Amino acid sequence: MTRFDFPAPSRSEAEEALRAEVRSFLATELTNARAIDRAPSWSGFDASFSRKLGARGWIGMTWPRRYGGREASFLERYVVLEELLAAGAPVAAHWIADRQSGPLLLRYGTEAQREAILPRIAAGECFFCIGMSEPDSGSDLAATRTRARPVEGGWRVSGAKLWTTYAHKSHYMILFCRTSDEGERNKGLSQFLVEMTTPGVTVRPVCDISGAHHFNEVHFDDVFLPADTLLGTPGQGWAQVMNELAFERSGPERFLSSFTLMDEFSKVVRAEPTSGGTEAVGRFVAHLVTLRRLSRSVATRLQAGADPTLEAALVKDLGALLEQDTPEIVRRHVAAEPSAEAPDDFAQALAWTIQNAPAFSLRGGTREILRGIIARGLGLR
């Protein structure tokens, strides 16, 4: 009768000790952060903050020691992530490298690639961007047109990537592109480890609806990539990218994107309690506790080496619903014009969240695509 595997997550003393350590670190670091700085959290870029986390050993935590990790459990890593997000720490710089590029290198990289890069990621000094989407290839990732041709000593790449978050501040991109036309469309795809300073790679800004610049278009103009930039096996890019997506979709950032706003809302209600406001705070608690339990159990399964793609899609879909409901709910209870300029924290958090909420069910796989995955899990496709 149960089609999904969400084992009850455990809780350990070690995790709680770590939680206390992270909380006290954040209390000092973020004393002066305003709500408008905290609200973006995993979209907020601060390279020096990432270096501090690296120095604490809080990046690449689960990786082997020889690559700069500390061989921590997935649940310990989870504690650090959720505390950073709940506090609204600016973690975007290293987030992608820690979450998916590092694990991808660990699994598919050569020893030389791992040794050269993983310790730098763990130190909070090396940032990655994701080169998947293109103008004509969004949900339909296999439609990618960027192409790498084999040449003497390596490959030549032409094409363009779009929506590449923080390409302009990253050291590397993991590029997903076509390397052959033979076989079915999800064959002949491969991944490359591209240094952003490679000649012929051009990054142009794309601004979002609020005018903010985080994503970009990245052009590849007959770029030469040496043979040792290939990541994994040529033609296996599809399987590799699916593995990457399991990491991309399963974390606490998939339900905490509106947490600063919830927290600011609860402060307003605490100061001036109303029955409706109290009830709304309680509903957030009920949803967050449940989502967190689901999400921690996905972490438990990742730890066990299982493939929780389906469960991760479920959690991300549910998480985005809550994240997107949040601004709509809080504004029914507190009359405040959303404004980044307003002195009060609630209005600032509301301003950020309202304008960014549409992305919550787009980035990392749209709602419709996630539900397609779930429908397949139900045996309907």
Added chain:
Amino acid sequence: MAEVDLIAETAERLLADFATPQAADAAENGVFPDALWRAVEEAGFLLALIPEEAGGLGVDPESAAGLLRRSAYHAAPIPLAETMLAARLLAQAGINLPAGPLSLACGDVELTPVPSGWRVQGKATRVAWGAQSAALVVVTAQDGRAHIALVPRDGYAATAGRNLADEPRDDLSIAADIPPASVAASPVDAEGLLWRLAALRAIQMAGAMERALDLSVAYAGERSQFGKPIGRFQAIQQALASAAGQVAAAVSAASLAAEAVVNDGENASLRAAVAKARCGEAAGSVAGIAHQIHGAIGFSHEHPLRLVTRRLWAWRDEHGPEAFWNRRLGEAALAAPGGSLWHLITAA
């Protein structure tokens, strides 16, 4: 783990055999399913929440949740949850467990000492299986302290009532003299009973939602329109995927509820509140989608879907609706030390 599977397997087999749609239909007309009850009793399930050292099964939270979810999945028309909890409370209080189904209530009841023991007098409303139970377990305050009393069936008169799903919810008028051994200090007060009952309903809701989803997925594969199974239409797939998300959340919240009841401890009442509020919210959404997918056939009395959807609509409002528990959670969050929402969330 072996034990978990054994309980689940036994429960599934027994419920499939005895908790039939016919039994559920008959129960709606007031017929108590004796065969089902005997089977459940013989399997030892009534003692599931009593620790092994006290002669029970001492099941872990996952196992307890699994058992109750399954009974709700089959819409078993018996007071299994109530009897399991009543048995646990009696065992904790040191009162001997009587045979048969038990009703459990927190009533407006007075206990007065008499030479033969105690006189119990008062009322309890909307009591599950009040008329058909073998005895009533009632929690009441006596001199400012919670007491628990076991009242035999001839000690209360019942006025029959029903919930939306036609499950018995009877008003009881209690007047009896009971021996000293039938009264003890209660392990829970009225508040403690309320959240435990709410937690059990949450678990049952999760099971009923699992059934509504399974019926809907199966139907989407069987029913053809426009030349193909309706499950091939993307609109249907998306609706079912959305229901599946709600069901996953409910099942997870249900295991939190089971942890609250079985392990008790700090924050147990908050966990129960989370579970009741979250499952209650999911219930309306899942029931709605299930009916949409089923079309008119699911709206007919002969179809088994109603056995779970009507229960969902009844259960979400029993022992406190979402608004009630959300407000409780909100109050706890706002009162949390340090004024942080997050601290409460990681503690629950």
